[in-house]
Amino acid sequence: MDIRLSACLIYAYANLSVGMIQRARYALTVVQEMRAAATEKQPEMRAALSFVLSTAAVLLHLPLPEKLPPMQEFLPMLPMGIRMFSLYVTAHYTYLQKDYPKSLGIVEATLGMQTEVYPIPCIYLHLVAVMDYMSLKQTDKAKQHLLAAWELARPDDLIEGFGEHHGLLGGMLEAVMKPAYPEDFKRIIAITYRFSAGWRKIHNPDTGHDVADNLTTTEFAASMLAARGWTNQEIASHMNISVNTVKYHITNAMQKLDIGSRQDLKKYMLL
Template sequence: MNTAFAPGHCREYVESIQDVRLRDIARAEYFYFSGQAEEAAQLAELYLSHPELSLRLSACLIYAYANLTLGQIPRARQALAGVRGILTSADAHTPLQLRAAAASIVTAAAVLLHLPLPEDVGPLQEHIRFLPPGLRMFALYVQAHHTYLQGDYSKSIGIVETAFAMQTETYPIPSIYMHLVAVMDYMSLKQPEDAQAHLLTAWELARPDDLIEGFGEHHGLLGGMLEAVLKKDWPEDFKRIIAITYRFSAGWRKVHNPVTGDDVADNLTTTEFATAMLAARGWTNQEIADHMGISPNTVKQYISTTLQKLNIKQRKDLKQYMLR
């Protein structure tokens, strides 16, 4: 995640790492971001108690999100608790960069799970400047995602644009995530052409190394953009992304819903969810149909089925069941 590499050369870079421990962590990261959660969890588990804090921190991050995808919620919680333990035990001898990384991971967990921010960690911007470039890029993605959740889409886009303007090298993994949050912003602003441009840029970075995990994680917030752009031209990749979506979102809801008291829908197909998300954002059936390349009658049927599944009668009530 903190490495600048040319797209298509991720595995080559990983295998070139001489330090066996660092190579293992890099392999675990590659497994995770390419949708291989089982392999990522198995490798990361070896370093959960490692005496070197940087290795333990990386392992906890990978292990937490891999197990979220695998539905092993207690293991995911345990790993995130391990990150918080590193942060709370930090003292004057703990490198600032390590403390900043731990704080960023704790904040990222709250933001990506749409949970309240931890008050004892402090604002993320206080830690970003101590991070190395790739991790700083990912932290800025987290900041942009949080700003999106607050409904300030233009400001979120500003964070994205500033981050890319300041980049001296391309860090593919955080850049993919940054482009995806831009898709979320532009879809919320009903600017699908700009959203598509960012999605395709993310896909160009991801496809050569099969870094598809982020697309599955963000599906529900992308407003049908995967169906509109990837499904036709890359149908097999689209199917694998949707499989990731079902797995990740199931684990996500097991953490999010009990903590927040929300009831984010869990019995919709991904197409129904994407259609309902757009409807909840005020898109008309015709606008949804034009965007997703289907007929207005098909959109109407998706919405009708969704209302039945959620046991609600009015379209305006969809919002309470959708991601925010």
């Protein structure tokens, strides 16, 4: 069953990334069936299955599946690296509830308690901190966490998480990565386009939330900040572009979305 679970995970993620949504859904359905079939005598397997289902729901911004135990119940049964990633999922879920200080507390506690470095969960934890601090409009602290994530990612080219989280990072990739690491930035954005296309094909119909799928990544980043109430000058200063360029990107976004007000951007953003 361990091998089957791993295969389902790889199959779901791979098909999501290439836009084969029905296949990705099928893999997650198989995991749900495995979770229902697992007995009380298989606590570690039940924990692993619960982790996978919780992770899928949170990363796709979907409601948590019914009858899943609270994460704190199965967390101790997970291996340490997976446990840290599960805490990233918890922090991400808390971010989605807009409790940014609590989410940051989970991140800082998890990073502070680790006895050895697990690069992938640490990268993802730092990225949640970026999301939290950008939501709190504390850009300097957001930048610190982005650079910490980047230092962990660079040795083994673990850049997927940056592309997957682009829309939630509030233009931080454009502000920090694009000028300092232009070639890496291009590769990250390629991941963003590929991943987000599949992500929206599950998220949008399942939630009724029509996250924009026809904007460039720069238009999306500027529009996210505008939808959060940032002024054009604040966006320009943050993203290292001119005010006129900000206006250009937001105007393009509004035209593509067929809306006439910055307030209407909220309907199409990840807020």
